[in-house]
Amino acid sequence: VPAYSQGSALGGVNPDLASERQTPSFSVEKLTALLDGGEENTRIRRAVVEAIESDPVFSRENQYFQSQNEKYEAAVRKAVHLQKKMHEMGWTENGPEFKYIYRALSGEVAFLLHTVFMRSISVLGSDKQITKWIPLATQYQLIGSYAQTELGHGTYLQGLETTAVFDIATQEFILNTPKISAMKWWPGDMGRSATHAVVFAQLDIQGKCYGVHPFIVQIRSLWDHSLCPGITAGDIGPKMNFDHIDNGYLMLQNVRVPRENMLSKFCEVQPDGTYVRRGSQQINYFTMTALRVALISHEAVIPLMKACTIAIRYSVVRRQSKLKPGEEEAKILDFQTQQEKLLPHVAAAYAFHFINNYLEDLFNRGYEEIQRENFDMLPELHAFSSGFKAMVTQYCASAVEACLRACGGHGYSLLSGLPSLCTRILASCIYEGENTILFLQTARFLIKCFMAASAGHPVPPSVTYLAAVKPGKCPAKNKFDFLSPDTYTEAYQHAAVRLISSTAAKLQDLIQSGVKKHDAWNECTVQLVQAVKAHCHYITVKNFAETVERLETKGGIQRIMKHLCDLFALHGIFSNAGVFLHDGYISGAQMDMVTASYLDLLAVIRKDAVPLVDAFDFTDKTLNSALGSYDGQVYQRLYEWAQKSPTNTQMNPAYERYLKPLLHKKLSKL
């Protein structure tokens, strides 16, 4: 082993990276505190990360070399150890530390569905059911999963085919998987771990179907973990990522559960078979929408921040080609094309961080209202959660991939950390509601509000702008005018209103010309999706601009955030030029000004690129990337890590069996 690759003494911080940190235009520490929501939060987060990362049980060191079985085992081991750790550290589920644990583990832990199992019982179960099941689950006397999706059915719940027939004689429900497409498919923790599952099935009482209901079903023995009678269950096989999770299948054949196992806060089947519905299900609705908001930060924004950190740091260490003859090869971040690939995504990471804060505030307020039995905000909350979940996950997924590709060949190595970020974030575009379907749910809300606003009826605050349709032209006179938040926010507002109103008009026309409502809707869906994206984009830009306005001017924070806000907004106009040019709101000459300002900004932000990703404050262990470490010793680390690959540490099995006979002319014996 050569001297330069021994141990962790890799020779301090790479000078190319150190020079980037010498003269930041702002205080990195202050920006980190802003992202965390205060210095105290930063302190707590760092303490949690430190406690987790210093514990060898939670190590992710060999993650890139592990098989599916090994990853699953590690995730179970970590989940079990976490219980002990939390107890040791005095962390509780309601404490301030809790939300940082998942981040510190990078989500690579088992039993996430166990939490969903518990939450569904808390929300959908009667008090009696909660008293019985929640303590058992809390103490891990059983392990739960949540079995909703079927092989043939996903987002559209009414289409589920699993049946639960009530048998009055025995006071039991008989659960069945009537055909192959009805098999439960995908639920996490179900393939190998879970002993129980909340199973969603069509309730049938005396031949009448009452729709989909949740049932608690035991699937494995609590004693030896073998499958219960009538149950067929297993792992659904390898996926693009989530190797550590045993997503499972479940087939039920005449499985009987007592009447008390139907979760019955809102509906109950009485002993004589009478079906009773009570209370409002709207609170349950709220839980689903809150879940969508909760995933934005962990599963989309944080992964994007990590990918940006890796790609930006690598781009100042990597030198390639010459910018000027006779000079040293240039840092690739000095190429305009590389800046254009990466810096807008750094800006987007900040934009989405702030929109996520906005959504969290909105949901906290919504929750208080709902506690007071006021459900007025629900439609707006639902529209927000659907639209932004879809927009942010979609943007972040392609941005993470762009970061991967911006790292050239080395990005393709698992050791860069980028492939696993990429394959994991892709799943977020589908789970908790497929993105296209979610966009269309928001579209329904927007069209409804647009109609109401046009007729002069009141509409929720976030969409009042729809009523203020005023035709006009962008007033910008030169490229500097496009650095005014009012100018670009209005342009976004104009585009959103135009797309929503023109689609609404088309929908009306179609219906008036005799096309059936649902056909007319399907014919407008492509444009509706575009309109919703414009709406969400507008809100994101507006919120970013308003956030910048409120920031303190000390420490240079406001100035750099203003640059990022401008970049985010202008990038959107630059890449969707047609939307803004379409009705002449922005002229061709103005579009040239947008481009000029946009390209100018790249050069400005370039200087702060590394401090801007340093502020995300990820430890090397969290990033787990040979390209993105803080010290920038990229090549030494790649070489060191590659040598740990089992392909190098174990014997080459193909040599004796195939290569040797090949090289020694014994092909016929193969």
Added chain:
Amino acid sequence: MMNADLRRERAAATFQPELLTHILDGGADRTRRRKELEALVINDPDFQHEDLNFLSRSQRYEQAIRKSSLMVMKLREYGIADPEEIYWFKSFVHRGRPEPLDLHLGMFLPTLLTQATPEQQDRFFMPAWNLEIIGTYAQTEMGHGTHLRGLETTATYDPATQEFILNSPTVTSIKWWPGGLGKTSNHAIVLAQLYTQGQCKGLHAFIVPIRQLGTHEPLPGITVGDIGPKFGYDEMDNGYLKMDNFRIPRENMLMKYAQVEPDGTYVKPLSDKLTYGTMVFIRSLIVGDSARSLSRACTIAIRYSAVRHQSELKPGEPEPQILDYQTQQYKLFPLLATAYAFHFVGAYIKDTYRRISGDINEGDLSELPELHALTAGLKAFTSWAANAGIEECRMACGGHGYSRCSGIPDIYVTFTPSCTYEGENTVMMLQTARFLVKSYTQVSSGQRVTGMVSYLNDLSRQRIQPQHVAARTVTVRLNDPVSLVEAYKARAAWFVEAAAKNLEAELHRRSKEDAWNKTSVDLVQASEAHCHYVIVKLFTAKLAEISNAAVRAVLTELCLLYALYGISKNTGDFLQAGILTDAQITQVKQRVKELLAVIRPNAVALVDSFDFHDIHLGSVLGRYDGNVYENMFEWAKKSPLNKTEVHESFHKHLKPMQAKL
């Protein structure tokens, strides 16, 4: 039993898929021959194996090596020698995946043929042909990729012993990524900076033995190994190579062109343009590969969308096929049109290369610069589009697309490196841009240019008139592909002129190099617009060659969709350049949606025409018979996590915890 939905789809098609297959293959006899070769592989028990999705990396490597060894033997046994037939056979054996001998067959042997002296060929070629020598091509280093002059490996000539001393002087100079280098090869062609008589003479190629023949152990002075797991390419042992004062005889430098004489005198090569030829050839293969990979993903997504039913379109009716949703058609049909467009572009480049390679051998290189510039851009354009398209196909399959049984994750990870290798795409686009700017400058100085850039000639004529090119109105007929070609041409001209003028303006303010960098975003856009124009033009030209009316009709619809969809996605360009009006843009968008409905009945037949065998497709969702759900269940049961009913983790972790809490 074929799935009823797919049966209905196939019965409703308006054309015969076989006829379209013949066009894609280049004739009925080519289709027949392709299927013969496919049958040779598929009916051969030696090439059967367990589903690769369930194997570890090491097992996948082993399977690939096994199949490669057999493949080489059988190719010779069957007397298959035509390069295209070898390509087919190899792609059936490896099911479109890479294999450890790729570099030996694709780079090591051809390089020996083109760059070795007769003496070197005697020494190395037959042993390599007989696989006693297995070689790879070691160019890329850990710190250096596309910019070849930056490579750091050195080869210093020692006249005393008549040897070259090879060294990897820094960690960034370690050879990194070459396929087959890690575990398979015993030789490598190494690119290194040649030093002789105290002077650096630039990059040269050397044949370097790296492992002992017989024991396969690395030779003293050689550190070699596998670079670890990647996003894909599990079966490939991409490797690293570090050399410490490793000596090879003088005769191991490839000396057909440049030479080092025994006393160390360096003899310069005659021309270096010749290497262009190989690059054009390999990049043209990537264009074809973009078409095929996207076609596979489209086949899977479209068949599955015809089988999958979800939600309600009309209240009270059964759940419809998801292919009936406009949003789903909008996701998939433009990609289908793109796959066809790229097929024809790939065929065009291959034919052009074949046509002019005769000239090249006779020393006529006049057509090479344009073809070189064009293939660089088209390689980037098509691989970017296919890369994004494959991913869209996967997402269009919802949750099941994420399972490896869909086959699309594998297509994606195998394909995506083509955006990087053989020239990083942004760099490729900038190479094309250099050619475009050069052509523009020629036109500005009164010269005429020929070939695909000849539209730039029109710019000089307009300059006589006072108005800017953007003010020129083009009459665009939206139902006529020929007219749409004109619209794309106008856009390309507009972008090339804008980029060239911006570059000109920057040149007044700063150095040549800074000006180029400050304009590079514009330049990439110009190249993209140029490539887009070329693709629409080639697709349109292909329509006239098709004799069968039904096939021509359906391809015309696809061509229109490709062109109009491209406009609808880049409306800003067409509006700003004044090529189309707001009203026309609205019509374009409307027409795109009408075309979706027109193409819908032929969607399945159009992917059937790609004619991928189920085994080659490797997808449960994309099976020809459409029996998706039953087979997903069968597939999952084979997962390694299901090997035992109770996983060992239960006894190790779960049970002890339950007992404690």
